[in-house]
Amino acid sequence: MVRAGLGRAAALAVLLASASLAGLWVGRLAERPGRFPRESSPALSPSAPKTFRTLLTLPGEEQRPSRGRARVGRERERGRAAASAASSSPVRGGIFWSRWLEAQVPRGFPASEASSWLAAARAASVVGLERGGCGRAPNRLARLSDGSRACVRYGINPEQVQGEALSYHLAGLLGFQERLPPVALSRVEASGAGGRRWAAVGEELRGAPWAEGAVVSLARWVDNLTDVVAPQPWRAPLREAGPGALSPPALRGLSLAQLVELVQWSDLILFDYLTANFDRLVSNLFSLQWDPRVMHRATRNLHRAPDGGLVFLDNEAGLGHGYRLLAVWDRYNEPLLRSVCIFREGTAARVRDLHRLRNAASELLHIYRTREPLAESLGFLSDQQARLLQERIDLVHQHILDCQAQAAQEHL
Known part of the structure; x- marks a missing residue:
């Protein structure tokens, strides 16, 4: 009897010591930053449902599926919107x-971009003229001092140059000017005040079948x-x-x-x-x-x-x-x-x-x-x-x- 009582007492003491050590170990872990969050884990919360999935969830991991579900939901919503548009008449x-x-x-050539290009093209000098790429033989591809390029169209007669310019502005009246490259007019002059704009290509001008003082169209190169x-x-x-x-x-x-x-x-x-x-x-x-x-x-x-x-x-x-x-x-x-x-x-x-x-x-x-x-x-x-x-x-x-x-x- 005495021996049995002593055995039970010893077992109880060992149990109490183990509990104390476990509590001390958990407490010291909780004091280390970065190991576990201070807030209780939903998987271990008394109010959390004790399902097999929640028991397997690591602390903080329960947020990941919700973010993933939200992302997938957004993607599905975009997919439904695209499908709805595709199925619409x-x-x-x-x-x-x-x-x-x-x-x-x-969008083509938006009005703001076209306006900026036209202003720059009218102020720029012509620094190079090349054959080819712009239609008929008299036309040239011009390199401008602002770094852009333009098709210079001479026209068989002035009526064609006028047609290029008027067609561009008629497209503006009709609401689809963005489908046409911006077009500006320029006067070809090898000398005088206006000649400064063409001074760098004087040699090329002498080889082009353009009359002095002719008005040409400059259309933005694409x-x-x-x-x-x-x-x-x-x-x-x-x-x-x-x-x-x-x-x-x-x-x-x-x-x-x-x-x-x-x-x-x-x-x-x-x-x-x-x-x-x-x-x-x-x-x-x-x-x-x-x-x-x-x-x-x-x-x-x-x-x-x-x-x-x-x-x-x-x-x-x-x-x-x-x-x-x-x-x-x-x-x-x-x-x-x-x-x-x-x-x-x-x-x-x-x-x-x-x-x-x-x-x-x-x-x-x-x-x-x-x-x-x-x-x-x-x-x-x-x-x-x-x-x-x-x-x-x-x-x-x-x-x-x-x-x-x-x-x-x-x-x-």
Whole structure:
């Protein structure tokens, strides 16, 4: 009995000593910074559910899954938004590109950047002229003293230089000037006050077929451009594609990139009709008579920038020059216009306002004189050409109304 009691007492003493040592060891660990957090672990908290997962969770680890879940949640939300946009109709109201689709169009040459470049180009000197890269043989690629480059276009006659400048400003009135490289006018002078700007390239000027005092256009050079082939609605001859080739049914199965390109093409075809420009898609259509594959080849004076945006280049065939040749080229420009029955709403609104106010030529003249210091040197459209511009604005507006009526009829 005594021996058993002593054994129990010894065991109790050993147990108490072990507990004291354990408590001392835990207490000393808690005093060491960085080993365990001072706050109690949720896994060991009396209120925490004693699941197998919580028992395996290390102190502080319980926060990681929540951050991961939040990140995954955000990614899923973005994915759902993208999927929702992709599944949304690219057209609203039957004839207008949807806003979410327009938001995907690359920005091109923003107004602020264009304004900065134009100011710098007008103040810079020409330090080099190179052949090639800018179209016809008389044109040159100029290196400017500010480090930028520009295509200098001389034009067969002053009317073409005027067409380049006026087309640029008309695109501004229509709301898609960002698709065109900025254009400024410059006077070529080998001597005198203005000669200082061209003094460094006097030798090159003597080899160029430019008349002294001629006004040329300087269009901002764009690197890394690639060719553009006409999209599917215009691959077939227009007599087969027919009116409204670009309409909602034609968009089925197209990728986002294809839709974004068509948004820009709808502006381009309206623009080329209004300016009667025959040196772009019309030129390809004309060549169909001897080259049946021409619509599968690069489109003239149209390129794609690295960001996917279309660049409407070399517009000197528009307006004055194009209007003189309407009898030749409108057989192609008119069917092209009627092939489009989806528009940017902003473009349609600008056309509607110019139709309603009947002031297309006067608005163009005002913006041209305000923003181009050499505007008076080339003059403006003749009275007849000004009337032609308004008539073409009116016809585009009526065409948009016809497409709208057709869409409403099909919706019934």
